Amino acid sequence: xxxxxxxxSIDLYFGENFLLGSLQSYLKGRRALLLADSxxxxxxxxxxxxxxxxxxxxxxxxxxxxSVAVAEHLISKLCQKGCDRNTFFLAFGxxxxxxxxxxxxxxxxxxxxxxxxxxxxxxxxxxxxGAKTAVNTSYGKNLLGTFYPPKAIFADLAMLATLPSxxxxxxxxxxxxxxxxxxxxxxxxxxxxxxEAIFRAMKKKIEIxxxxxxxxxxxxxxxxxxxxxxxxxxxxxxxxxxxxxxxIGSVAESYLSMDLGLLEPKLFEQIQHAYSQFPLxxxxxxxxxxxxxxxxxxKKREGEDLxxxxxxxxxxxxxxEGRYCKKVTPDExxxxxxxxxxxxxxx
Amino acid sequence: xxxxxxxxSIDLYFGENFLLGSLQSYLKGRRALLLADSxxxxxxxxxxxxxxxxxxxxxxxxxxxxSVAVAEHLISKLCQKGCDRNTFFLAFGxxxxxxxxxxxxxxxxxxxxxxxxxxxxxxxxxxxxGAKTAVNTSYGKNLLGTFYPPKAIFADLAMLATLPSxxxxxxxxxxxxxxxxxxxxxxxxxxxxxxEAIFRAMKKKIEIxxxxxxxxxxxxxxxxxxxxxxxxxxxxxxxxxxxxxxxIGSVAESYLSMDLGLLEPKLFEQIQHAYSQFPLxxxxxxxxxxxxxxxxxxKKREGEDLxxxxxxxxxxxxxxEGRYCKKVTPDExxxxxxxxxxxxxxx
Numbered sequence: 001x002x003x004x005x006x007x008x009s010i011d012l013y014f015g016e017n018f019l020l021g022s023l024q025s026y027l028k029g030r031r032a033l034l035l036a037d038s039x040x041x042x043x044x045x046x047x048x049x050x051x052x053x054x055x056x057x058x059x060x061x062x063x064x065x066x067s068v069a070v071a072e073h074l075i076s077k078l079c080q081k082g083c084d085r086n087t088f089f090l091a092f093g094x095x096x097x098x099x100x101x102x103x104x105x106x107x108x109x110x111x112x113x114x115x116x117x118x119x120x121x122x123x124x125x126x127x128x129x130g131a132k133t134a135v136n137t138s139y140g141k142n143l144l145g146t147f148y149p150p151k152a153i154f155a156d157l158a159m160l161a162t163l164p165s166x167x168x169x170x171x172x173x174x175x176x177x178x179x180x181x182x183x184x185x186x187x188x189x190x191x192x193x194x195x196e197a198i199f200r201a202m203k204k205k206i207e208i209x210x211x212x213x214x215x216x217x218x219x220x221x222x223x224x225x226x227x228x229x230x231x232x233x234x235x236x237x238x239x240x241x242x243x244x245x246x247x248i249g250s251v252a253e254s255y256l257s258m259d260l261g262l263l264e265p266k267l268f269e270q271i272q273h274a275y276s277q278f279p280l281x282x283x284x285x286x287x288x289x290x291x292x293x294x295x296x297x298x299k300k301r302e303g304e305d306l307x308x309x310x311x312x313x314x315x316x317x318x319x320x321e322g323r324y325c326k327k328v329t330p331d332e333x334x335x336x337x338x339x340x341x342x343x344x345x346x347x
Numbered sequence: 348x349x350x351x352x353x354x355x356s357i358d359l360y361f362g363e364n365f366l367l368g369s370l371q372s373y374l375k376g377r378r379a380l381l382l383a384d385s386x387x388x389x390x391x392x393x394x395x396x397x398x399x400x401x402x403x404x405x406x407x408x409x410x411x412x413x414s415v416a417v418a419e420h421l422i423s424k425l426c427q428k429g430c431d432r433n434t435f436f437l438a439f440g441x442x443x444x445x446x447x448x449x450x451x452x453x454x455x456x457x458x459x460x461x462x463x464x465x466x467x468x469x470x471x472x473x474x475x476x477g478a479k480t481a482v483n484t485s486y487g488k489n490l491l492g493t494f495y496p497p498k499a500i501f502a503d504l505a506m507l508a509t510l511p512s513x514x515x516x517x518x519x520x521x522x523x524x525x526x527x528x529x530x531x532x533x534x535x536x537x538x539x540x541x542x543e544a545i546f547r548a549m550k551k552k553i554e555i556x557x558x559x560x561x562x563x564x565x566x567x568x569x570x571x572x573x574x575x576x577x578x579x580x581x582x583x584x585x586x587x588x589x590x591x592x593x594x595i596g597s598v599a600e601s602y603l604s605m606d607l608g609l610l611e612p613k614l615f616e617q618i619q620h621a622y623s624q625f626p627l628x629x630x631x632x633x634x635x636x637x638x639x640x641x642x643x644x645x646k647k648r649e650g651e652d653l654x655x656x657x658x659x660x661x662x663x664x665x666x667x668e669g670r671y672c673k674k675v676t677p678d679e680x681x682x683x684x685x686x687x688x689x690x691x692x693x694x
Contacts, residue, residue: 068419072484079486082643107454110479110492111561132457137419139426145457146493214458296429 002199006206011152014199019117019156020051023090026115026152027052030088033081035059035074035101037093040119043162045092054090055081059097063238066100066135068144074104085109088151094120094167095127095242099142102133106148114150119159121171122243125178125198128153129205130222131213140294141230141238147214155202157195169278170243175201176274177250181221182208184315187274220324221317224309225250228340231294236283247278248340256328256336257310267313288337292330306333349546353553358499361546366464366503367398370437373462373499374399377435380428382406382421382448384440387466390509392439401437402428406444410585413447413482415491421451432456435498441467441514442474442589446489449480453495461497466506468518469590472525472545475500476552477569478560487641488577488585494561502549504542516625517590522548523621524597528568529555531662534621567671568664571656572597575687578641583630594625595687603675603683604657614660635684639677653680 001015001022013022036045038058049056057077060070078087089112091101098116105114118128134145160168172190178201179186186204189197205222212219229249233240254271257263295306307325311317320326348362348369360369383392385405396403404424407417425434436459438448445463452461465475481492507515519537525548526533533551536544552569559566576596580587601618604610642653654672658664667673 068415072415075484075491076486079484079490103454107450107491107493109490110481110494134457137422137426139423143426143456144422144454146454147457 004203007210009151010149012202012206013152013154013156014202016156016195017158019154019158020048023048023052023117023154026154027054027088031083031086032088032090032115033057033078033083034090034092035097035104037061037097037119040093044119044159048092057081059093059100061093061096063096063136063233066096068135068137071100071104071135074100075108078104078108083108083112085112088113088115090115090117091150092117092119093123094118095123098123098127099132099134099145102148102150103135103145106133106146111148114148116150116153118153118155120163120167121160121198122167122174122241124155124157125171125201125205126174126242128155129202130209130219136238141233157198166241166279167243169247170241171198173243173247173250173275173278177225177246178205178222180250180254180271180311180314181224181309181317182315184313187314217322218319218324221309223325224311224317225253227295227306227308228252228291231291232283232286234294235285235290237285240281240283244278244280247275248280248282251275251280252336252340253308254311255339256308256333257312259335259339260310260328260332262310262312262318264313271314282340286341288341291337291340292333305329351550354557356498357496359549359553360499360501360503361549363503363542364505366501366505367395370395370399370464370501373501374401374435378433379435379437379462380404380425380430381437381439382444382451384408384444384466387440391466391506395439404428406440406447408440408443410443410483410488410580413443415482415484418447418451418482421447422455425451425455430455430459432459435460435462437462437464438497439464439466440470441465442470445470445474446479446481446492449495449497450482450492453480453493458495461495463497463500465500465502467510467514468507468545469514469521469588471502471504472518472548472552473521473589475502476549477556477566483585488580504545513588513626514590516594517588518545520590520594520597520622520625524572524593525552525569527597527601527618527658527661528571528656528664529662531660534661564669565666565671568656570672571658571664572600574642574653574655575599575638578638579630579633581641582632582637584632587628587630591625591627594622595627595629598622598627599683599687600655601658602686603655603680604659606682606686607657607675607679609657609659609665611660618661629687633688635688638684638687639680652676 001018004012032054034049034054035057039061089105091098105112116128118124131147131149133148134142137143183204186200225246229245233245258268305327308328309317309325348365351359379401381396381401382404386408436452438445452459463475465471478494478496480495481489484490530551533544533547572593576592580592605615652674655675656664656672
C-alpha cells in the first residue's frame with residue numbers, strides 16, 4: 001500500500017487489500033458513518049460497517065440518485081442520527097455515490113469531513129480526484145455542486161475483482177483521456193502494467209487539480225471528451241455510462257481537433273484504434289439537433305458559444321493563451337457531428 | 348461613499364445614496380441577474396433592474412423561503428434563463444435573500460459570482476459579512492449551507508429609510524452583540540454616531556472572519572447569543588426575527604457568563620439596561636424543555652454537549668485555549684433557563 005500526502009490536508013491511500021486495517025486506524029476515536037451504495041450492502045458494506053463499528057446508511061444506486069430530492073432525503077436521515085459537523089462521512093461506492101455524498105458533506109452544517117472510498121475504477125481515477133461534488137437537475141448533469149476536497153481517499157484495487165467488465169472499461173476510458181491531454185507515458189503503460197497506469201493517471205490528475213483547483217485554466221483539459229460526452233449521457237437519459245459517453249466524446253473531440261487542422265490524421269487513427277476495444281454506441285435518441293441542444297447547458301459554455309478542449313498530439317492539450325479551451329461555432333462542429341453519425345464503430 | 352478592499356477578491360462599498368451609479372460601473376460588460384426579495388419589487392427592484400439593464404427574478408419573502416424547495420425552484424428559473432457560471436447573481440434584500448441567493452450561487456455550476464446588496468441593517472452587519480450561505484431544514488435553521496465569499500458587497504444606508512423600526516432594532520441587536528464580544532468602542536459610538544458604529548461593526552466582523560474563515564477558532568465569538576437565539580427562533584416557528592432572537596440570546600448568554608462567575612453582576616446590569624430598548628419577548632411555545640430540544644441541533648454542538656461563547660467584560664469573549672467556546676452541561680444551564688422564564692423584560 002502506498003500512502004501519498006496530496007496536500008497538507010488530503011491523504012491518498014492506494015494499493016490492494018489494505019482497506020479494513022487502514023480505515024480502522026484512520027477512524028480511531030472519530031465518529032463516522034458509512035454511506036454506501038445500496039448495491040454493495042451485501043457484498044461489502046454491511047460487513048465493513050460492522051468491523052469498523054460505524055452506522056450504515058444506504059445510498060440509492062444509479063445516476064437518478066444524484067438528485068436534490070435524494071440528497072434532501074439522506075440529509076434528513078443524517079439529522080435524525082444526530083450527525084454534527086465533526087462526523088466523518090465515508091462515501092463508499094462508485095462516482096454516483098462519491099459525488100452525491102460529497103455534495104451532502106459539503107453543505108451539511110456548512111461542511112462535514114468527507115472520506116472517499118471509491119469502489120469502481122472510474123471512481124478511483126475520476127470522481128474521487130478533483131474535489132468536485134455534484135448532483136444533476138433536469139437541465140443537465142452535475143449542474144449543481146461544490147468544490148469540496150475530501151480529508152482522505154482510500155483506493156483499494158481489490159474492490160475491482162467483482163466489477164463487471166463494462167465498468168472496468170469505463171475506468172480505462174477515463175485513464176486514456178487523462179493520457180491524451182497530458183501524458184503519453186500512461187498510454188504506453190496501459191497496455192502492460194495496468195496498476196502503474198492507474199496510479200500514474202491518479203497522480204497526473206491530482207497535479208493538474210492542485211495547479212488549478214477552481215478550474216479557471218489548465219484544469220479545463222480534464223474536460224476533454226466531456227462537452228460531447230455529457231450531452232450524450234443526457235440524451236441517453238443516463239443509460240449510457242459516464243465512461244462510455246466520455247469514450248465516445250474523446251474520440252469525437254479528437255476528430256474535431258483533427259478537423260480544425262490541429263491533430264495529424266495519423267495520430268487520430270491511433271487514437272481511434274486504441275478506443276476500438278470499447279463497445280461504443282450512440283444512444284438511440286441521438287440526433288445532431290438533440291446533441292446541440294443538450295450541449296447548450298454545458299458548464300464551459302459562455303453565452304451562446306461552446307468551448308472545447310483540443311489536442312495536437314497524444315499527451316498534449318493546447319493551451320490557447322492559458323484558457324485551455326477554444327470557442328467552436330456550430331458551423332465548425334458540423335463535420336464532427338456528421339462523422340459521429342456515420343462512423344463505423346457506432347453500429 | 349467608502350470603498351474598502353476586504354481581501355484581493357472582495358470589494359466592500361459603504362455609504363449613502365451611491366448604489367445605482369456604483370453598480371452600473373461595476374457591472375459594465377458583465378451578464379447579471381437581479382434576484383430580489385419580492386417584497387421590494389415595487390419599492391426598489393423593478394426600477395433598479397430596469398436602470399441596470401438586467402433581468403429580474405423575484406425571491407419569495409420570509410424565513411420559510413430559505414428552503415431546499417425554494418432554492419430548487421429558483422435554480423430551475425436560472426437554468427431556463429440560460430445562466431452560466433459567469434453570470435453575476437445580485438442578491439437584493441435582507442438576510443433571507445442574501446443567505447438563500449448566496450447558497451444558490453455557491454452550488455450553481457459549482458459556483459457563480461455573487462454580489463450582495465443588503466437592504467436591511469441586520470443584513471448589512473450580519474448576513475452580508477462572513478461568506479456564510481444557508482437554507483433551513485425541518486431539523487433546524489441554517490443546517491445546510493456553504494462558505495462562499497461574494498465578489499462585492501454594496502451597503503447603501505439610504506435603503507434603511509423605508510425600514511420598519513422593528514427591523515432597525517434587529518440590526519442594532521447584532522451591532523451590540525459584535526461590540527460585546529470584541530470591541531467596546533462600538534458600544535460607545537452606538538449612542539451618538541450611528542453611521543460610524545455601523546461601519547466599525549462591519550469592519551470588526553470582517554477582521555474576525557478573515558482571521559478564521561472556516562469558523563474553527565476565534566470566529567466562534569460571533570455566535571455569542573446564537574446558541575439560545577437560534578433555538579428560540581425555531582421554537583417560535585420563525586415568527587421571532589433573527590435579531591430579536593439574538594438580542595434575547597445575547598442577554599441570556601451574558602447572564603450565563605455571570606452565573607458561571609466570569610462576568611461581574613454590575614456589567615451584566617449595564618448590558619441588560621442597553622437591551623431594555625428592545626421589545627424582547629419569548630415565543631408563546633417557549634418551555635425550558637423545548638429550548639433544550641431545539642438547541643440539540645446547534646452546529647456548535649459536539650456529541651451530546653452544548654457549547655457557548657462566554658464574555659468576561661463588554662468587548663471581550665473568553666478564548667478558552669483557542670476554542671472560543673466552552674462546554675456547558677444542562678445542569679450549569681439551569682439558572683439561566685429559570686432566569687429566562689422569570690425575567691421582567693419578557694412580559
